[in-house]
Amino acid sequence: MTGRMVLGITALCIAATLSSASVVDAYDFDDPALEARYRTLIAELRCPKCLNVNIAGSDAPIASDLRRAVRRMLEEGRTDQEILAHLQDRYGDFILYNPPLSPATVLLWATPAVLILVGLLVLRRLGSRRDAVELTEDERAKLDALGAEDP
Amino acid sequence: MTRARALLIVPLAVFVGIVVLLYSGFGLGRADLLPSALVDKPFPDFELPTLAGEPPRRSRDDLLGEVRLVNVWATWCPTCAAEHDELARITGETGIGIVGVNYKDDPNAARAWLAERGDPYLFHIIDAHGDLGVDLGVYGAPETFVVDAAGVIRFKQVGAVTADTWRDSIAPVVASLQAAAP
Numbered sequence: 001m002t003g004r005m006v007l008g009i010t011a012l013c014i015a016a017t018l019s020s021a022s023v024v025d026a027y028d029f030d031d032p033a034l035e036a037r038y039r040t041l042i043a044e045l046r047c048p049k050c051l052n053v054n055i056a057g058s059d060a061p062i063a064s065d066l067r068r069a070v071r072r073m074l075e076e077g078r079t080d081q082e083i084l085a086h087l088q089d090r091y092g093d094f095i096l097y098n099p100p101l102s103p104a105t106v107l108l109w110a111t112p113a114v115l116i117l118v119g120l121l122v123l124r125r126l127g128s129r130r131d132a133v134e135l136t137e138d139e140r141a142k143l144d145a146l147g148a149e150d151p
Numbered sequence: 152m153t154r155a156r157a158l159l160i161v162p163l164a165v166f167v168g169i170v171v172l173l174y175s176g177f178g179l180g181r182a183d184l185l186p187s188a189l190v191d192k193p194f195p196d197f198e199l200p201t202l203a204g205e206p207p208r209r210s211r212d213d214l215l216g217e218v219r220l221v222n223v224w225a226t227w228c229p230t231c232a233a234e235h236d237e238l239a240r241i242t243g244e245t246g247i248g249i250v251g252v253n254y255k256d257d258p259n260a261a262r263a264w265l266a267e268r269g270d271p272y273l274f275h276i277i278d279a280h281g282d283l284g285v286d287l288g289v290y291g292a293p294e295t296f297v298v299d300a301a302g303v304i305r306f307k308q309v310g311a312v313t314a315d316t317w318r319d320s321i322a323p324v325v326a327s328l329q330a331a332a333p
Contacts, residue, residue, distance in 0.1 A: 049290045061255065061281070062281070062290045065280070065285050069282070089192070090287070
């Protein structure tokens, strides 16, 4: 496989994960800044009924209710933090696609770092062992003898 | 030599470990049941029209004074129909007051539904657009809350109240709250 092919496949894979679902019912905001915050918030909030969809991409009635609640709170002048906290108080951490670090989520946050660390250690071991594979003439002869015994 | 051979087992062991971990996830219960974030928090404020129309509106104050069940239901919800008889039995046998939240429903259909099946509730409030539902963290019907005399939510049941869930999880909470009340 050429480097260019690998690059193309990687780009396709990334694009597939990024394809964000469209908003089912669009609200009109007078203020474009408010609309931008609205779009960010509904992309960050997880639909409680449909497990793996954000409320921006779900046409479940509850997702529509939550979008309306987000819009109402935005127009009341609440901050993004207040809106997320308001919904988190009612639906729990589940509703946040970006969950806070807490005793319940520490495994979630630590696992990638631990896996990378393990991977680096394995790489180092493999690297250092490669230097030690040279055999002396004597050893090579012994090895051949062993191979002859063992068909 | 044996050390190198032992190391060969590591990837297999890790794989088996992951399989066991993920398989045990099946036993953790239903993924569609969220933990109740609202337990031990005050029931949210509301002031909503009633299904009966008399009195025209009810507020949070009408919940206070006794341990109550608050049941979120709708005519479009088949499970609500299934649990209706059980709620009637519970209030008939224990005398606990049940408040209905008619959730995102057609009020006329709801009145006809109650006329046909009987109405064991104290009263019903109409949450036409699900705004109280969002305040309650409701994500489907039916849901049933145990609310103590001071208006604090003490338990939340997602899905139908059945004879089993009543006996095993809801009745003990109600009994301990009633015992604690003066």
